[in-house]
Structures are given as structure tokens and as C-alpha cells.
Amino acid sequence: DNTKVKKLEDSFKEFIGCKHAIATNSGTAALHLAMCALDFKRGDKVICSINVFPSVPEAVRHFDAEPIFVDIESKNYNLDINKLEKALEKNQSKKLKAIIVNHMAGKIADLDRIYELAKKYKVKVIEDASNAMGARYNGSYIGNSGADITVFSFAPHLCNSITNGGMIATDDEKIHRRAELLSFHGIEKKSCDQFGNVNYIYDVVDIGWKYDISQLDAAYCLADLENLKESIKRRKEIARKYSTILANLKHVKLPENSNDDISSQYIVEIDKNRDHFVNELKKEKVKVGVHYMPLHLTDYYKTKYSMKVFDYSVALGAFQRVMSLPIYPSLSDEEADKVCDAVKKVANAHI
Numbered sequence: 001d002n003t004k005v006k007k008l009e010d011s012f013k014e015f016i017g018c019k020h021a022i023a024t025n026s027g028t029a030a031l032h033l034a035m036c037a038l039d040f041k042r043g044d045k046v047i048c049s050i051n052v053f054p055s056v057p058e059a060v061r062h063f064d065a066e067p068i069f070v071d072i073e074s075k076n077y078n079l080d081i082n083k084l085e086k087a088l089e090k091n092q093s094k095k096l097k098a099i100i101v102n103h104m105a106g107k108i109a110d111l112d113r114i115y116e117l118a119k120k121y122k123v124k125v126i127e128d129a130s131n132a133m134g135a136r137y138n139g140s141y142i143g144n145s146g147a148d149i150t151v152f153s154f155a156p157h158l159c160n161s162i163t164n165g166g167m168i169a170t171d172d173e174k175i176h177r178r179a180e181l182l183s184f185h186g187i188e189k190k191s192c193d194q195f196g197n198v199n200y201i202y203d204v205v206d207i208g209w210k211y212d213i214s215q216l217d218a219a220y221c222l223a224d225l226e227n228l229k230e231s232i233k234r235r236k237e238i239a240r241k242y243s244t245i246l247a248n249l250k251h252v253k254l255p256e257n258s259n260d261d262i263s264s265q266y267i268v269e270i271d272k273n274r275d276h277f278v279n280e281l282k283k284e285k286v287k288v289g290v291h292y293m294p295l296h297l298t299d300y301y302k303t304k305y306s307m308k309v310f311d312y313s314v315a316l317g318a319f320q321r322v323m324s325l326p327i328y329p330s331l332s333d334e335e336a337d338k339v340c341d342a343v344k345k346v347a348n349a350h351i
Contacts, residue, residue, distance in 0.1 A: 004218040009167075011225055017144040018169040020176035022183055023213045023221070027130050027153025028055040030166030032062065033211045034126050034149040037168075037179035040065050040097060047087050047123075048100040049079040050294050050312045051319075056100055056128060057295060065097070069295060069305075071312040075256070076107040077267070077291075077322070080314065081114065088121045098124040103132040103142070104291065105255070105324075106264035111137055115146050124148040130156040131264040134228045143169040149179075154221040156264070165213050165221035182208035227329075232262045234329040238336050239263035242325060245340040249347045251277070253321075265291055269321040270350075277350055278323055284342035289324040 005023050012021045024030040040046070044065040048056050049072055057067035070087050073080045079101060088096070099118055101109050118125045127147040129135075133154075135142050143150040149172075154165035170176050181188065186208035213221070224231075239257055246254060246268075253269040270277045278288055294315040296307035309316060325339055 004215045004222060005213055008165075008213075008218045008222045008225065011222060012167055012169070015225065015228075016141045016169055018150075019171045020169065020173070022168045022176070022179055022211075023218060024166040024168065024183065024211045025213045025217065026164040027151060027156065027166040028059065029211045030151040030153070030168045031055060031126075031128065032059045032209075033179055033183055034151050034168055035059055035063060035065075035098075036182045036208070037149065037170075037175045038098060038124055038126070039178075043095055044097040045091050045093070045095050046098050046100060047084065047091070047096075049102055050296055050315045051077055051104070051292055052100075052102050052128070052295070053130070053292055054295065054298070056102065057301065060100075067301075069301075069307075069312065071314045072104075072318065074314050074318060076109075077104040077315075077318055078102070078107065078109040079114075081110055081117075084114070085117055088117055088123070092121060096121065096123055098126055098148075100126045100128055101147070102128040102130070103135065104265070105267050106131045106135050106262040108132065108135055108137045108142065111145055111147075126151065132262065134232050135262045136260060144171075148172060149175060154224055163217045163220040163224075165217050181206060183211040184208060185210065231329040235263040235327055236261070238327050238331055239266050241333070241336050242266055242327075242340065245337075246343055249344060251347050251350045252343065263327060265289075266325045266327045267291065267322050268325060269318075270323065271321065273350070274321055274323060277346055280346040280349070281342055284345065286339050286342045287326065290319070290322060291324050294319050 008023050009021045024033060040063040042064040045068055046060045046065055047068045047070060050069040051072045060067045068087055068091055070083045071080050101114055103109055125147040127150040129142045129150050130153040132142045133152050137145045150169045152167040155161035168179055186204050186206035188203045188205050243254055251271050255267055294312055295301040296312050
């Protein structure tokens, strides 16, 4: 079975150090399949950060399960663990199923405490490591650090990428078997010939969906994976450049980057009037992002769970100040310098 998909999964397992890996056609598919593997049911409760990409609670809602949102901490914009503990305490019941942990900008949340809480409250941990492929925690790669399931994306926050791909990593044999079964329509005894035809005698034993990745996408993702260390190295170089050139700029607060950071985003805070700052940057041809819209400010979640704007004050405050500077491996030094020049120009004129 020497397919690109198999090679991608094997290379991923070898790199991360996890026992099982299943490639999917997107990070969102991986997330949904992970929830299927954990057998989410209607009315189940799942705790996540208020500051995540909408795919996280969206996947929860597709089971007619309920996301419970927790505010973030102000330094790395990750789930606030003291507030997580309160939410676990408050929502203790048979219906409380899982915590979904995300790692903003590849900065790793305090996993030791999260795993400890998960054990205490008997809930599963799904780690959304879309921004943390190649990051380490206590010396192990994320995906091999103790979560029940970790999901990855090969095209995080790109809506028009050349390829899409995701990955589920787990050490749990039972979870893996179930995920594998559901990943292609709940079909058992599936065997494909060299033309991709499914063996004519097969059995359907559960309701699955089409989560699998194509050979072409797998080949592209494999190339990305083989290039991952280089990509991280390049992003770190750009982050160092930003941190050096933009140091001590008024109105602009830079992230604290340690040597371990994989710098999947470079998030700065503007002390006041962020929107004006962004508009001035646009005039200088610099595009920035905001990660993310706190979900209680979006129409669906605000209405569905009748949340008030100040219910999540840390996320609200951060959202009013943050912006992400361009950081991707193919960004040239010259382009990065242009970004710095523009930020300096705007900051010096900013009132």
C-alpha cells in the first residue's frame, strides 16, 4: 500500500512520535472526525475558548451539542485555565464530554494543568493544533504530549490555499479504530484496487462521512511536512526581524517570543485606535489579520447563547487592540523590511 496518503501518515507519525495518524481532507474535517470518534451526542457539553476560529464551536453544533465558552488570558490569548476550572466545576454532569484546547499563534497552553483538570473531571482533551504543527511542549512534539486526540491543519487560516489537508493524531487504539472506520463512510472490509475502486464485497457498520484526503493533496501536504523545520526556521527569522526593528516603538506592543516559539502568527497590540492604525497600514499596502473575532461578538453565537459584549472582557479588550503582521515562509527579507517601515511610519504618526 505505497500511496501518498499512507506515506504522509507514516511520515507524520514518525515526526510527531504519536502511535496513530489519519490524514483528512481539511483541519475542520479532522476536528469533526475527532468528535465522531469520541461519540459526541445531542446535548453534550464541550468547553472551548471564546477566541477560536469558528470551525471549533461549529463542529460541536453539528452534533447539536453545546459549546461552553471560556475567556482567555491576556498574554498569549489562550484559554484562561482558572476560568476553565470554574467552567468545569459549574458544568459537571454526564453530558460534559470534552475540552477543546487551542494554541494561539503556536504558543502552547499550560497543558500539564489542563490534562490534570481533564482527569479530575473525567473529560477528554481534544487539542486543536492548527497553529502548532512542529511546536514542542516539555520536549515532546504537540500531538504526542498527552491529549486524547490532536488535530492539525496543513493550511491554517488560508481560505484559498493551493491544498487543504488535516491530520488526526492519537495514541488511543480504540479512538483510532473508530476514527478510521468513520473516515470513509463507515465501511468495513474496504480495499481499493490500483484504480481506486472499492472491493465489491464490503459492509457498512456505522454512519461515517467522506473525510479522506486525495492522493494529490497528500503529496502536497507531504512536501509541506518535509519542509516543516525549514518553514519554522524561516518564520522565526522573520519574527526576530520584527522584534528587533520594531522594538520600543510607541503605541505598538510586541509579543514575547521565546526560543521555542514556532511563530505561526506574529500578534502585536496597538494601545489605542487599532482600526485607524490598520487603515493607515492598508494605505502602505500592508495587509494584517485579526486572530480571532471573539465568538460572542458574532451574530450566530451572540444570539444563540444570548451573550453580552462584556461577558468575556479579556477577549473583548484583546480584540480591540490586536493585529497580526504578515509572517509566512515565502515572505522575503525585503518584504519584511517594508512591513517594518510601514509600521514605523504609521506608529510615529499615530495619535
